[in-house]
Amino acid sequence: MESVTLDPLDRRLLHALQLDARAPFSRIATVLDVSDRTVARRFARLRAAGAVRVSATPRDRTEWLVRLRVLPHGAAGLARTLAGHADTAWVTVLSGGSEVACVFRTGDGAAPPAGLSRHPHVTGVSVQQLLRPLMDRSWAGRTSALTAEQADALRVPEYGPQPVRTAELDRRLLPALAADGRAACADLAARVGWSESAVRRRLEDLRGLLRFHVEVDPALFGCRAQCLLWLTVTPARAAEVSRQLAADAEVAYVAATTGSHDLLAVVVCRDAEHLYRYVYERVGVRPGVERVETAVISACTKRFAPAQDRR
Template identity: 60%
Template sequence: MDSVTLDSLDLELLHALQLDGRAPFSRVAEVLDVSDRTVARRYERLRAADAVRVAAVTDSRRTGHAEWLVRLRVLPGGCSAIAHALARRPDTAWVTVASSGTEIACIFRVTDGGPAPLEALARHPQIRDVDAHRLLRHLMDRRWLGRTSALTAEQISALRSPAPGDAAPVPLTDLDRRLLPALAIDGRAAYPALAKQIGWSESAVRRRLEELRRSRALQFDVEVDPALLGFSVQCLLWLTVAPSRLTTIARSLTADPETAFVGATTGAHNLVAIAVCRDADALYTYVTDRLSSLTGIERMETTPITSYAKRAAPAS
């Protein structure tokens, strides 16, 4: 990624796209009180520098998929190649390198009821250990505040995407299996380009995308390195929580500005969170002051995130 510095307009643009990843630049420009050309130029600059990407993210609950959170402990030197191989798989939604290159955490999306494809991973000569947990539920319904704090309440109201419609499960079609990977790469791809790329008519692509958005089976996330926003430390928090306190503690975590994701899982660690902090001192304060004050956390493991091979989901 080229060196990039974000100014106030960039931050407003990123917040706007987080509210509606496919909002026309003309609409964004009107709310931000700048020209269409300025908004388009700013976005293209960030895209060209590989600093920002709008990616489509499906909601597994509505597409009939299960999510498995998998931890791989890897021999030194093997992490990068394994992480990038996992990132190229269509059934992975999130791949991160942690613990200074000796661990990988990723999410597999599989047909509901099916297991995560762990057998091949366990046979890999550079993987020492494989630990899989079913991700039972996403418990955080807002975005990380570090990238959604640039706009006023009035601007947010003007840009927020339409309210969802029917929340019933949405069976994926042959069109979806072509469309969704294309949108995961570029969530702002124009309809004519999408139609040409996947070999369907523009009208069919437009209609199906609108249906998926209306049902909330498809959302759009803005991928941006928190370091560009002044947050240099990210950490996975593996928490073992008393069952009677799980909901209360999860609710407390989702209200914290440091939190980017909270989910309930199977296994010894029944709650997992991602904390994003200004620096190591801020993470220390969050862990020792904030988390230690929550009654019901019986055990906690912290795993520093060092890099991402694939970002989309959890939608932080």
């Protein structure tokens, strides 16, 4: 990513996209009281610099967290290989290069691809299904730039998942949206070979079935310590603990998982001291939390958007 510094307008724009990833620039501009051209130019600059990526994925995909123990000299190369897979959504190097973690998204409940343990640099593999995301907001660091009135003006109503028959169009449209969740209807139409009006109608049909992701590097907001937490929780208190985590400003993601742990959380902090205080003085002492395992994110090789646009 190129060197980028966010000013207040950039932060408001990124907050707006968290509320509605496909909001027209004209609508955002009206709320922010700037010109359409200014908003479009700001977004183009951030996107070109790799500071923001917008993608969309179907809500019905099964998600698997795959954790690979690796020989340190092989972590970066393995992460790049995994980032090239079309079905990986997130690839990170953990614990100074001793581990790689990635999320695979599969259809129809299919398992992640076999054979990862045969990679020459992999010494161990564990797989957990992410049963359900337990957080209905974005990380607070990305969503604190707008006033309440501005946020209300941009927030879209929740679309419930509606059973919509898969169309032939979707087989080409969904990969295009995974590559660029803000692609204009005219560009999408040119890519999938349908009319712009057909694409526009299909997008409206799909809104309840898609989850939009607006990814921004937390370091741009002054937060340079990122960490995965695996929590073992007393079953009777699991729901309470997950609600507490979801309300914390440091938490960017919470999910229920299978395996030896009950919850997974992604934590974003200013620095190592802030991370220490959060994990040991706040999370670890909560009633019901029996054990916390941590793994610092050393590098993020791939976020939600594909590593490259495969046309």
